[in-house]
Amino acid sequence: MQLPKIPVGDAVEALVDWIEQYFGWLLDGISEGLGFLISEFQDLLIAIPPPVLILLTSVLVWLVTRRDIKLAGLTALGLLLIWDLQLWDLAMLTLALVLVSTGLALAISLPLGIAAARSDPLNAALRPFLDFMQTMPSFVYLIPAVIFFGIGNVPGIIATVVFAIPPALRLTNLGIRQVPIELIEVADAFGTTARQKLFKVQLPVALPTIMAGVNQCIMLALSMTVIASMIGARGLGYQVLVGIQRVNIGMGFEAGLAIVILAIILDRITQNLVPQHDESR
């Protein structure tokens, strides 16, 4: 015996058709804007001679880690290796994808996180969406992205942004909610406006937690840009994918190594961007 099939697929297709018909202009606009942003960003990164960028990055690492010369040296070595493996342009494209999608994800998640921390109803309303987004396998994000934006870098970014939003939003919300009640009382006792309380007490005190969210956001964005190669996003991830398809182990491994190097550098920079302060008092 066979149950009558509920036409879920048909319904979704109808919905997609409807959206494309009435909001096609919006999707095209987003697509064009993002495409432009990425290519500009990539051009900018590639325009900088690799040695200069390697030096700048190493100095940046050295500064944010408070003079950790070893880490700065490893950064330089890692980037030199990427250059040497002739993966520089691909790495810069991946970096551009990561930075653009992280930027977008943070532009959405930080304000929403702050709003959710200040409003319980909003927090409750957001929670199922966040749970949904986080439990969904990351491949699944690719489907709507492809449907609305075709294949290429742009749908890759869209999928990445959606994937990278939840941790930054959650940790921003959590960080602000975890600000000790006494400090809120201090703000009140000194007669702060709601705005002053947010910017002078809540956000600064929550900053280490928020930065952990930013760090997670970047790491997830990097991993997603690799997966997004399956819908035509270029960069190092695509190189890995080609390596898999052609069973070219060497090629896949080299690109994978470059991704790990990028990940470590991005992680170390964002982890040390804000000095940890004593949370207890």
Next chain:
Amino acid sequence: MSQEELRATRRRKLGMIFQSFALLPHRTVLDNVAFGLEIQGIPADERHKKAEEILQMVGLGGYGASMPSHLSGGMKQRVGLARALTSDPDILLMDEAFSALDPLIRRDMQDELLDLQQRLAKTIIFVTHDLDEALKLGDRIALMKDGAIVQIGTPEEILTNPENAYVEKFVADVDLTRVLSASDVMRHPEPVAQCTAGPRVALHLMEEHDIPGIFVVTRQRLLRGRVTLDDAAEAVKKGKQMTDILITDIPIVAPDASLGDIISLIVESPYPIAVVDDTGRLKGVISRGAILAALARKGEETHATS
């Protein structure tokens, strides 16, 4: 009171000090102290200058650049105190401000608060669960039970005249020697000898009142010293002057000295103790008997009610 008025009052009229210090961990000590002024929109130069001044006053000059996590508990609460003082409020609210400090530091902070209060003359509302602290710091104490005030009064009134059984029980274990001061137990210094009078007059006064010694004062009642009966009698016989027999090395205390301090003085001294105000005037005299009487009076009361 509208939100706006409440905010304005909190900014200018009230200073709050917290039990857990509640310093902002991401700010330096100086920026913590300047916080109130920053909220009021005072420019950075001005508020830092003021904050530095107040830090000096609470004994933390030079710590402005430190982070709160590097300070000890006592220092943190000094920062908390400084932060509340910077906006020059009329009223300081101190919510169990010293309860998180260890006893020695706590006593220091109490002394320092009394000291500051002398200079600043603010109204301070100090919430505490420690009766000794209340008795030490308070000019007036409001004793509360279940959110209602049971009794308001000076420490002495609360101790010597408890409103009801609850207050009585509350104050039963108080160490009176720390609460009563010289002015509570002293007697009027009668008679005294003028320093212009001779030994004969002093001798006559002592014999008339049947006392073994007498204080010598100027016309303005400034204390000069003391003469004993024996010395005066000898001086009259040998024709000595008052200044020859005057004992100037006598124990004196201020009117607000605690009974505990006076007891240790009186144990070492053969003479009654003179109570002298800060202009040097003789205000009263404390004998051993007066102290015992004061302590016994309280002992009887508690005995009778328990």
